[in-house]
Each structure stands twice: as structure tokens, then as C-alpha cells.
Amino acid sequence: CNYKAPNDCTVVLKNRSLWQKFNELETEMIITKTGRRMFPALQVQIADLDPHAYYCIFLEMTTVSHCRYKYSSSGGWAPSGPEEAQSPQCVYLHPESPATGEYWMSQAVSFGRLKLTNTPAPPVGHVVLSSMHKYQPRIVIAKTSDPRVIDFVPRMNVVFPETQFIAVTAYQNEEITKLKIDNNPFAKGFRENGQSKCKRKRVSE
Amino acid sequence: CNYKAPNDCTVVLKNRSLWQKFNELETEMIITKTGRRMFPALQVQIADLDPHAYYCIFLEMTTVSHCRYKYSSSGGWAPSGPEEAQSPQCVYLHPESPATGEYWMSQAVSFGRLKLTNTPAPPVGHVVLSSMHKYQPRIVIAKTSDPRVIDFVPRMNVVFPETQFIAVTAYQNEEITKLKIDNNPFAKGFRENGQSKCKRKRVSE
DNA sequence: ATCTTTCCCACCTAGGTGTGAACC
DNA sequence: ATGGTTCACACCTAGGTGGGAAAG
Secondary structure: OOOOOOOOOEEEEOOHHHHHHHHHHOOEEEOEOOOEEOOOOOEEEEEOOOOOOEEEEEEEEEEOOOEEEEEEOOOEEEEEEEOOOOOOOOEEEOOOOOEEHHHHHOOOEEOOOOEEEOOOOOOOOEEEOOOOOEEEEEEEEEOOOOHHHOOOOOEEEEEOHHHOEEEEOOOOOHHHHHHHHHHOHHHHHHOOOOOOOOOOOOOOO | OOOOOOOOOEEEEOOHHHHHHHHHHOOEEEOEOOOEEOOOOOEEEEEOOOOOOEEEEEEEEEEOOOEEEEEEOOOEEEEEEEOOOOOOOOEEEOOOOOEEHHHHHOOOEEOOOOEEEOOOOOOOOEEEOOOOOEEEEEEEEEOOOOHHHOOOOOEEEEEOHHHOEEEEOOOOOHHHHHHHHHHOHHHHHHOOOOOOOOOOOOOOO
């Protein structure tokens, strides 16, 4: 076996300041049956790969503290009971895998299409999480052109602590909701700073 | 060199009856500076590949008759002068390349993201054509995991004559326009069969 | 009661259509 | 004049937001 471990490459987190703002408040990510994107999305710039070798890149959701959480408006998030069984479907293979080092380094690598879900058997591209549990995304770069052998080849793990989050089915901390609304273009309709002309309303019968 | 030629695989054109309807009228495809999708899009179902080998699949636009065309409402399309110089950027690598035979065969392979353009130096995913020239799409399956060597490995070419078309900057045959409007979901607003409630109009000053 | 999940909704982003006037 | 190209536009498809009621 003459594989060379890809342990000398460089991975830089994009939109880091936004992640930090969320992390200071304890980031929450919505999970739904049909799958919900992460916001912010994980995006990294990679350097120092072998330009001519093939790599598969994926994202793994790991549990960081082995407990279930609970939110109270007074005290925020706090542990509340033991960890529940985790689904094995917590790995997202970047859809452009496999590709050459040259390709991965030519532009930012985005995990914006990944979706979080609580459905037991979701379609590909979805990752199964448990609500009220805390996760730490881990980016894995495996030196292989075959996604099926990613567990058996040299790999590099990269973890950005500011990207950890608690999975929820509805936002708990309204400061988090506000930060999402103010920064996610798709939530523009909920902004209050004069950009949106109409307030939200429901049809009543 | 012990490559085995992929010459025994099977490629079937999807939405063939729609292609035939267009072809009977002489298909036209719009090209623009910013790039225009083809409609119908080329879609094929592939079988009999080696499930474990890697393949790159691409689409090549070849000129079929070496002349420029002209349209007249009375006589339709007719040759009108010699062929103009063709751009070498007439190859579209399917964005999921490279992938295993197993993957390519697991679902229809669609070239729906390909865009046709008349701009000299377009972004990747665009193919440069000359207006008023006739093209024949050619699907190429190359047995390699490296897109850079597709010219030097065994490859299989597949051509469906009913998919040939004339590139235009504006539709010439109004029967073609009608067929596009009736079948392309994005042109639904132009349909006349009661589905659309508003007629097209311009703001005038 | 309380906490968590689900569903439909108005409101957005993003971008694919042919039109018809203007331009060349 | 004529023929071909470009552009802004109304109108669509497709799908990502959190809100709030209802359900579990």
C-alpha cells in the first residue's frame, strides 16, 4: 500500500464571521420530514492537495455531547437526559465527488445542497439527525476516486468548532430566528427594517 | 494497453416522440449570449456498461451539412452559402462525470443543464454554436475516470438523427414556436388553450 | 398543562420562456 | 429595404423561508 496520507492540506472556513455570530447565541438548525438546508451553509476553501490525485469529500455529523437538550427562555439551552440512538445516515458525500485536487482547489467547496431531516429513510443528499441534540459537522477529505472505499483510505478530518449546532423542529431562541431572517435571502419577507412592505398574515375563514 | 472498448453498451433516447414531432418540422434551437437551454433536452437511458468501471459521458455538437441555412416562410429551410468557421468549444462534459457504470445506468442521464451560446468565450457548461447552421448532437461514452484523456481512450459514439437542429437567434418557423410553447413548462404563459388567463402585453410610454 | 412536531401558507429568491421593439 | 441579433419585460416554474394554527 503506497497511499500518501492527505494530511498536509489546508482547509479554510468561508463566512466565518457569520458562523461566529450564530455560535455566540448557540446555533439552531431546523430539521423537517422533507429536509431543510443549513443556514449558514458550510463552505470551505481547500489548498495544498495533490492536483492530479482524486479525492472524495464528505461531511459527517457527529454528536458532541452525549445528551439531549432542553431550552428555557430564562436559562437558554441545558442538558436534559441521555442521548437518544443516532441514525447511521449522518454522512453526506459531496455531490461533485470524486474530483481531482486541482478541481476542489479551484473554487470554494460548498455544502449548500445538504438537507437535514428527521425522517428515518430519506433520499440521498439528506442527513438524519435527532431533534434537541447537538452536532458538530466534520469535513472529511479522502484520497480515492471510489466513494465506496472512503472508510479504508487515508483521510483528513477538519472540524470548525464554531459550526456546531442544535437540531430543532422549531426555533427556540428568538435571537437565532432574527439572525436567520436578517441574513438568509429566502427569509427576506420576514424582515422588519423597511425592506418588506407587507406583514405576514393568514387567511381566516 | 489493455483497455476494453465500451462498444457493447445500449443507449435509448427518452422523450423520443417529442423529438420526432419537432424533427418533422425541422427543429430550431435558440442561442443567446448568456446561454439558452435546449428544448427538448437530450435524455438517455444507458444499459450494459461495466458496473464497476468509471466512465465520462459528454455531448458533442457536430455540423452535419457544411453550409449556412436560410429560412423563407414559403419554402422553409434551404442551404444559403458556405459553412462558417466553427468554434472548438462544442463539447459538453456531463457534470456528473466521472462516475461508475452502475451509477450512469441507475437513472436517465440528462443533458438538461447544457446551454447553447454564440458568445466566443463562455463559462463552462456552455457550448458555442453558429446561428443558421445545422447540428447533430453526438453522445460519447468514454471508459476513463479522467476527463482530460477522453480523446485517447476507447469511446462509444451514439447519434440520434431525430435530435438534429438548426441554431437560431430567433425562431423562424412559427410551427416550431407553437410546439415549444405547448410543451415547455416555462413557456406556459404563452399558451392559448385557456390555461393562461392573461395575454402578453408590453408597457408603453 | 406543557413541550414538541407537523402542516399549510404568504412571501421571497432564482432563473427559464417567448415577445416585440430597437438595434445593427 | 432586408435579415439577423439583442434587450427589457411579463409571465411562468421550482423551490427555500419562518409564522402560526393544529395536532400529537
